[in-house]
Amino acid sequence: MSQSTPTRPDYFYIELLRAVAAIAVVIIHVLGPYRDLLDVIPAFDWLSAVSLNVASRWAVPIFIMITGALMLSDTRPFNLRYFLARRVSKVLIPFLIWSIFYAFLAGATLHGTELTYDFAPVWPLLENLPSKATWYHLGFYYYFIPLYLLIPFLTPWVQKLSDDQLRMLVLGWLTLTLLYLLRVKSAWMIDAVMYGGYLVLGYALIRLPIAQEYRTALVFAAGMALLSSVYGIWEQSNITGQYTTGRLTSYKTLNTAVVAATVFMLAYYYGSAVTGRWKTLVRFIGRYSLGLYLLHPVVLWPIRQLNFAPEPALLTIPLMAGIVTTLTLLLVWIMSRFKATAWLVPA
Template sequence: MRNRVKFFDLARCVAAVAVIAIHVLAPYRYQFGDIPFNEWFTAISVNSVSRWAVPVFILITGALMLSDKREFDLGYYMRRRLGKVLVPFVAWSLFYAYFSGWSLHGFDAAHATQVLTNSLDKATYYHLGFFYYFIPLYFVIPLYQLFVRRYDDWALYALTGLWLLTTGLFLLRIDGLWSAQLWLYSGLLPLGYILYQKVPLNRRSVFVFVVLGLAAFSATIYQVVQMSLEANKYAFGRWLSYKTLNTVLAASMVFMVCRYVGENLSEKTDKVVSFISQHSLGIYILHPIFLWPMNEFAWYEGHPVWMIPIWIVISGSLSLAASWLLSRSTKTAWLLP
C-alpha cells in the first residue's frame, strides 16, 4: 500500500475550495457597470487568484502517477485508473443533463434533451467540463511514465521547459501546433512530478515560487481589469485560462506551499484535512446542486466580500456531507471517483 502523502490532501482541500469560489462568484462577472465597481473588482480579483484550482488537481495526478515505479498493467490501468473516473463521469453527465432542465418555472424536458444530445463535445453542466480535458490525460500518462523511466532528468526538464514556453505563447495569443488542448494540459503532469520529486524543499525554493505566483496574481488582476475597462464590459483574453503561463505559475506556488506546510499539520487539523481530501472530487461533482438556489433565486445579491465566503461554506459543507453519505453505501460509492 502506498504511503499517504499529507500535503496532497492539503492541496486537494484548497483546490476544492477555490473551485467552489470560482463558481460562486460567477454571477458577478458579467455585471460590470451594473453593480458598484468595488463589488465587481472584489469578485474579479477572487476569480483571478483562484484559477489555479483545476491545474493543481492535475499537478497532483502527475506527481502521483509519474512517481509510480510499478510495471504498467493495461488491464489494471483501464479498470482502476481510467474506469474509476470514466464511469462516474458518464453517470453524472446523465444526472446533470436532467438537472439542467430545472428552473423556477419548472422542468424543461426539451432543454434537458438538447443538453444530453450535445454532451459528446459539451459538458451537460458547467463544472463537468473538467472531465473533458482530464480523462484524455489518462491516455498520455503511460507515455510520460515511460519517458521518465527511460530518459534522464535533463530530458524531462527540456520537455517541460518547452511546454512552459508554449503556455506563454498561448497566453500571448501566438498560436500554432502547441496550442492543442491535450498538449497544454498534459504538460502539468511532468511539472507535478518535477515539483514533487526534483525541486528541493526549503525556504529559498518556496520563496521563489511564492514570488512568481504573486507576480502572476498581480498581472492577472491588472490585465483583466484593464481589458474590461477598455472594452467597457467584462473581458479577460486568455488571462483566466487554465492553460497559460500565469495560471501555471500560480498553481506551482500553491503546490509548493502545500508541500512545505502540509507535512507539519497538527494531528487534529490533519484529520480534518484528510477527511475533506477523501471527498474532494465528491465536493467538486456535487457542489453545483447546492448553488442552484443561489443562482435561481439571486441569493448572491450583496457585497461579494461576504457573499462569496458564505456560499463557499454553505455549498462546500452540504456537498461534503452528501459525498460522505454516498460513500457509505457500496450501491452509491462508485459514483465518486
C-alpha cells in the first residue's frame, strides 16, 4: 500500500462494485442445483458450475467493503438520528418485510404446472426469524446488520490510526483469515472480527491505495487463490462422493479476502474505463443493486423448484443469470416508481 491519498471525488467505482457484486450473487444462486449433481452431469459441467461459484464468492464481502469504504472514511460528526434513519432503517426495514414474504413463499411448491400451498413450514420460519434466515440469500443480513453497531465506534478509531498501524491491522486480520482456513482456532474468530475486517479492508484500500508495482502481484495472488480453491473442492468432492468445500468458499478465509480485495482494487483504478452506454447501465444496476439482491430469488424460484439445470453449464448458467437479473431489475424499477412500494427496494 502506498502513502495516504485523498479519497477520490468520483464514486463511480462504488456503483460498479455494487453492480458486479449483485450480479455475482445472482450467478451463485442460479448455479445452486448444479453443485449437487456430481456424477450425475458431465464432469466438465459440474466443474464449470463449481468454478463459477468460487469465482463469485467475493460478492458478499464486496458489499461489506463498500460500507467500510464509505462510512469509515466519513469525517462528519456522528449524528445518531441520521445514522438510524438513513443508514440502518434503509437496510433493516426491507430485510424484515422481505423475510416475512419469503417465509410465506416457503409454503408454496411447484410440481410441473401445479402449484400447491402448505402453511406448515411457514410458522417455524417466522418463529425463528430473529436468529435464522427465512430464505437462503437473507443469511447475509444476520452478520451484516450487526456490523452497523460497530461503525460509530470503529470510525473514529481507524481514522486516528497511522498508515503503518492501519497496515498492521489489516495484516493481522488477514492472518486470522489464513488461520481460519487452516482450522487453527483463535478466540478472535468471532463474526464481529471476521466480517468486520472487511469494513476495515474497504476503508484501507481507499485510504492506502495499492501502489502500481504491487497490483499485478495482487491479481496473480487472486488467480492462484481461485485455482487452488477449485482444485481443493474438486479433490474433496471426489473423495466424499458429494459436493464438499471445507472452508474454501467461506467468507472468513484468506482466499476469499484476497479475491475481494483484488476486485475492489480493479474497480477503483480501472472503473473509469467504463464509458458511454455501459456506464449508464452500470449506474442503473448499481442504483437498484439492493433491490436486485432482495428480489432475485422471486424470479429464480420457479427455476429452483423445477431443479432446472440445463447443459452446458458454462453457457447456461451465465445465460440464466442474465435473464433473472434483467427480469428482477425490471420488477425493481417498476416498484421504485410507486411510493407505496419504493421503500421496499431502496436505491
